[in-house]
Amino acid sequence: GAGVSQSPSNKVTEKGKDVELRCDPISGHTALYWYRQSLGQGLEFLIYFQGNSAPDKSGLPSDRFSAERTGGSVSTLTIQRTQQEDSAVYLCASSSRSATSGRLSEQYFGPGTRLTVT
Amino acid sequence: AQSVSQHNHHVILSEAASLELGCNYSYGGTVNLFWYVQYPGQHLQLLLKYFSGDPLVKGIKGFEAEFIKSKFSFNLRKPSVQWSDTAEYFCAVNRYSSASKIIFGSGTRLSIRP
Secondary structure, eight states: OOOOEEEOSEEEEOTTOOEEEEEEOOTTOOEEEEEEEOTTOOEEEEEEEETTEEEEOTTOOSTTEEEEEOTTSOEEEEEOSOOGGGOEEEEEEEEOBOTTTOOBOOOEEOOOEEEEEO | OOOEEOOOSEEEEETTOOEEEOOEEOOOSOEEEEEEEEOTTSOOEEEEEEOSSOSEEEOGGGOEEEEEGGGTEEEEEESSOOGGGOEEEEEEEEESOTTOOEEEOOOEEEEEEO
16 A cells, blocks of 8 residues: 655755655554654654644754644645755654554654755 | 663674664653664664563564563564664654654664674
């Protein structure tokens, strides 16, 4: 079946420009996550959606970063006035919730968007 | 705050050596536990998971992990590593809650010498 997809796969932008990154989660997955992975670094949590609401935005590095999710499905991560330190791979993941226990299941990751700010 | 610790940042082993990667978490309640792997140039994929039951969990490619509740640990093991196991390994924890997220450790880079 279809996994998590992200677009674009690569994005090169000039410093100061805005960028939009898109994530299509697995159909039916209620939870959606954005992470950032810099070269040689681990996963930096950015934001978590449950449905269309974001109960945890604690990882967004600054007010230049925002994200939304519509229809409980597609999500976009927007970075305004990009800076060189924003260069990284941006990963999206989705997961389902158990109907009985309410627990989140494992996350399924997309291939990521490699953002390069020049 | 809940945290996940992977104390080994970079592990270098020879082929056929045994592997154990440490993972400790700080939350004392009921948890789900995961190990993910990221091979060079590929995206993250699930290696194994623990939800309940037998604390010794078998995963893909000969990996296993043991949940020791008293030690808040979920260490990853493999009896005999191969060169193809070279990758980054991430431990992750989800505590039981209606609105909780999955928290990842900082990762352990495993390099296998052929």
